[in-house]
Amino acid sequence: MDWPTAITRLGGDHQIAAVAWNDLQTRYAEPHRRYHDLRHVTAVARDSGALAVAFGLSARERALVAVAAWTHDVVYDARPGEDEEASAAWTRDELTNARVPAADVTRAEDLVLSTIHHSAPDDDLLATALLDADLAILGAPPESYAQYAAGVREEYSIYSDEDWRAGRSAVLENLLARPRLYRSDIARARWESKARENLTNELTRWRDADPHHR
Numbered sequence: 001m002d003w004p005t006a007i008t009r010l011g012g013d014h015q016i017a018a019v020a021w022n023d024l025q026t027r028y029a030e031p032h033r034r035y036h037d038l039r040h041v042t043a044v045a046r047d048s049g050a051l052a053v054a055f056g057l058s059a060r061e062r063a064l065v066a067v068a069a070w071t072h073d074v075v076y077d078a079r080p081g082e083d084e085e086a087s088a089a090w091t092r093d094e095l096t097n098a099r100v101p102a103a104d105v106t107r108a109e110d111l112v113l114s115t116i117h118h119s120a121p122d123d124d125l126l127a128t129a130l131l132d133a134d135l136a137i138l139g140a141p142p143e144s145y146a147q148y149a150a151g152v153r154e155e156y157s158i159y160s161d162e163d164w165r166a167g168r169s170a171v172l173e174n175l176l177a178r179p180r181l182y183r184s185d186i187a188r189a190r191w192e193s194k195a196r197e198n199l200t201n202e203l204t205r206w207r208d209a210d211p212h213h214r
Helices: 005-008 014-028 039-056 057-070 081-097 102-113 125-134 142-155 161-177 185-208
Strands: none
Touching: 005 014, 005 057, 014 081, 039 057, 039 125, 057 081, 057 102, 057 125, 081 102, 081 125, 081 142, 102 125, 125 185, 142 185, 161 185
């Protein structure tokens, strides 16, 4: 579901939504983005939409998932936590401006904020659709995963190779230590096995490149 359609489904003003959509597209085209761009959020919107349908969510709930999918990275400066908070604020402001009901504004804002720690109550199916879709890239074919990993490295280019290797290795280790990467059975069946393979292969490459690793 595209952004203007989602806003309209929530009772918002279509013309105001169209103006916000132009701003959103401009932001995702910023030159410093190498992975968190329009291709990424388009994929998240697609995959979260499919999960939302599979979960049997209502039309309104699917619209909320779509809004959060499109806006969860609308502000991105490689500052974890701050980026998500700023994206949630953008979401709140634009939905309010489009005259979306306050309860829906709050729900969409909370969904975006759930991407900070990738956590939400187990029974929150809207968040599950969004969060599982956001991690779908981990279970992509090796070539796509490699492009993702390279893109994220470019986005954090201010860090030295040594610092990045240490930080990235820690992230990969933490992900692999989780009993499950995805919240839903559907996502686990689709992406879990390949995701663990991709993460393990990347971690192995970083360890092999570390002169201090034994």
